[in-house]
Amino acid sequence: MPPKILVVDDDRHTRILLDRLLARAAAVSLATDGAEARRLFAADDYNLVLMDQCLPDANGIELLREFRARRPRQVGILMTGFADVRDAVAAVREGLFDYLTKPFDDLEALEAVIGKALELDRAYREIDGLRARLTTCAGMPAVIGQSPAMERVLGQIRQVAGLDTTVLLEGESGTGKDIAAKLIHALSARADKPFLEVNCGGLPESLLESLLFGYEKGAFTGAGQANAGYFEKAHEGNLFLDEIADMSPKLQSSLLRVLQDHSFTRIGSTQPRKTDFRLICATNRPLLAEVKAGRFREDLYYRIAVVTVRMPPLRERQEDIVPLAMHFLEHYNAKFGKSCGPLTPAAVLALESCRWEGNVRELQHCIERAVALHAGGPIDRLHLFPAGEHVEQAAPAAAAALGYQDARAEFERDYLRRLLDGAGGNVSEAARVSGIPRQNLYVRMKRWGIVTEK
Numbered sequence: 196m197p198p199k200i201l202v203v204d205d206d207r208h209t210r211i212l213l214d215r216l217l218a219r220a221a222a223v224s225l226a227t228d229g230a231e232a233r234r235l236f237a238a239d240d241y242n243l244v245l246m247d248q249c250l251p252d253a254n255g256i257e258l259l260r261e262f263r264a265r266r267p268r269q270v271g272i273l274m275t276g277f278a279d280v281r282d283a284v285a286a287v288r289e290g291l292f293d294y295l296t297k298p299f300d301d302l303e304a305l306e307a308v309i310g311k312a313l314e315l316d317r318a319y320r321e322i323d324g325l326r327a328r329l330t331t332c333a334g335m336p337a338v339i340g341q342s343p344a345m346e347r348v349l350g351q352i353r354q355v356a357g358l359d360t361t362v363l364l365e366g367e368s369g370t371g372k373d374i375a376a377k378l379i380h381a382l383s384a385r386a387d388k389p390f391l392e393v394n395c396g397g398l399p400e401s402l403l404e405s406l407l408f409g410y411e412k413g414a415f416t417g418a419g420q421a422n423a424g425y426f427e428k429a430h431e432g433n434l435f436l437d438e439i440a441d442m443s444p445k446l447q448s449s450l451l452r453v454l455q456d457h458s459f460t461r462i463g464s465t466q467p468r469k470t471d472f473r474l475i476c477a478t479n480r481p482l483l484a485e486v487k488a489g490r491f492r493e494d495l496y497y498r499i500a501v502v503t504v505r506m507p508p509l510r511e512r513q514e515d516i517v518p519l520a521m522h523f524l525e526h527y528n529a530k531f532g533k534s535c536g537p538l539t540p541a542a543v544l545a546l547e548s549c550r551w552e553g554n555v556r557e558l559q560h561c562i563e564r565a566v567a568l569h570a571g572g573p574i575d576r577l578h579l580f581p582a583g584e585h586v587e588q589a590a591p592a593a594a595a596a597l598g599y600q601d602a603r604a605e606f607e608r609d610y611l612r613r614l615l616d617g618a619g620g621n622v623s624e625a626a627r628v629s630g631i632p633r634q635n636l637y638v639r640m641k642r643w644g645i646v647t648e649k
């Protein structure tokens with residue numbers, strides 16, 4: 196379904212312009228005053244409201260506040276004249292997505308801002324949809340993402356979850372392999388049985404061996420009583436071995452025998468025990484390359500890699516960055532008892548421009564830090580990436596894959612930042628050099644978070 200946009204403006208020419216501009220990809224409703232806007236807003240669910248500041252019977256800012264009080268997630272953009280920019284900036288600090296100055300001198304920039312606003316609305320709705328699914332699917336892990344890359348992964352998981360076969364999850368650190376393993380468990384026929392997970396890279400060989408196999412009383416110093424291992428506790432359930440590539444050669448050999456015979460022996464015992472668990476493994480290194488390098492047993496590799504699922508890095512799923520950020524924002528607001536947000540356009544652009552070498556985990560920590568250190572209100576670029584902190588840009592290949600509007604927005608932001616630096620921070624001098632009217636230049640700089648005070 197195309198997005199629904201409500202345009203509220205008493206100027207006929209503005210209404211016609213926006214209707215023609217947006218009607219190609221959206222369902223547009225038009226209102227000429229506050230009364231008509233209230234009636235339309237009450238009758239439908241709009242993805243975006245474009246509101247004029249000065250209406251015959253209402254103040255645009257106050258009307259948007261009224262709408263947001265009724266629907267807290269409502270995304271709104273204020274349309275204002277240059278004289279009212281200060282009020283618009285204040286409204287943005289209260290949670291308004293952005294503002295536009297009239298007359299519109301750059302229709303491509305106008306479309307870019309509206310596109311970002313609709314992207315934020317999509318993120319809100321994805322989070323709401325996820326919450327609704329989780330309330331009906333108890334125990335189902337939260338999987339955020341509707342990008343083609345994640346759709347492929349989720350399709351593979353749905354296919355393999357019901358099959359009682361081993362699964363190997365490959366992917367960089369922080370891509371969510373543990374979440375994928377839990378989702379496989381939740382969708383499997385063993386969902387009501389145990390799910391146990393072990394990080395093979397975080398334990399010494401002897402401790403990992405005793406944890407997996409269990410031990411009898413007196414098997415070694417400190418073994419004051421018998422203890423069942425994970426092979427035993429995971430019976431009829433799923434066992435998740437994370438960072439399997441770090442397992443020692445000795446334990447690789449032992450694990451292979453367990454998988455072949457479906458039996459094991461506790462340390463300090465001679466009595467074999469039967470077990471029936473489904474094995475899920477994960478690694479942040481290509482396991483076949485480890486086999487070729489002689490660091491991982493080839494026979495064990497083919498035993499555990501019956502089905503291999505590759506978890507994509509975050510830079511390959513750009514569409515999921517904002518929904519993930521919104522999910523973490525809500526989580527840490529609840530955890531810390533705060534009310535931070537929404538993300539400003541500059542913050543959204545900064546998030547999408549970062550390479551995220553640490554993937555989803557790095558994004559999560561970024562949002563956690565921003566919420567922890569921010570008193571409340573909209574989160575701007577500097578809350579996410581404090582002054583002086585380098586934000587690594589997307590790789591050339593990823594940048595080339597950007598849509599025209601996104602690439603143009605990135606160019607404008609970088610150009611304006613260099614322009615202001617070259618003018619020593621003097622907006623008037625930057626306006627003279629660039630040939631852009633000072634007020635217009637200020638509005639553009641504010642849009643990208645380059646200046647926040649007039």
